[in-house]
Amino acid sequence: MVRRTRLSRLVIVVTGLTCLVTGCSGSEAEKPGVATLQSTPPSAAAVLADQRPVFPVDATDADREAMTRPWEDCLVKNGGPQYRGQGLALLIKGATDGEAVFKTCAAEQPETYEEHQQRTDLSEFKDNQREWYRCAKEAGYKLTAPDPETGEFGLTAVGPNGDFGSPKMQECKRKAFAG
Structure with a gap:
């Protein structure tokens, strides 16, 4: 009898440990799902915005002009001839909001490397801003304190x-x- 009790206890302990390790429930349908963060897929506009042309950090004026041409062509096609020759000037002035034609051509609108990074990887952008600030300070520039949110100065x-x-x-x- 003592031997049977020890064996019964051993079976109970092994069964209990097995349940703890593998999970004991009646069926797969009864098991709760794994908790995950549910996010909505990015919109088509967001996907297109991430595929915008990006000026390299060391882009020349000729590079910028060439990369701006497809966007300018889109502006002319969808907004009229007044946009011919204005693409780069519009980018420099920052006058690319408000009108429907800018929304229509947004996927082709080039942006600087910094603008792209600020929009897509704010943490890396802030790190780079800190490095830029440090270098400019060491070079003797008189600077404002960096913005705590963006690092811009x-x-x-x-x-x-x-x-x-x-x-x-x-x-x-x-x-x-x-x-």
Whole structure:
């Protein structure tokens, strides 16, 4: 009898451990599903926005002009001849919102590497902004404190080094964003 009790206890312990490790329930239908985050698939506009042409950090004016041409062609086709020769100027001015033609041609609108990174990988963008800020500060530029949300900064004064378009500032930017 003692031997049978020990065997029964052993069977109960092994069965209990098996249930703990493998899960004991009646059927697959009774098991709760695995908790997952459900997200909606990206919209077509979001997918197209991520496929926009991106100017390389070291793009020349000729590169920018060539990459802007398909977007400008779309603007002319959908909005009229007043957009001919205006693509790059519109991008520089930031005048690309509001009108329906800009929404129609959004997938072809080029953006800078920084704009793309800020939109798609904010964490990496902030890291690169910090590096750009550090380099510009070391180069002698007088800068505003970086924005806590984006890391963006400005000049407090245009000094002997020049402004954001100056060679030293652009070199710092290239180093920071080129990785």
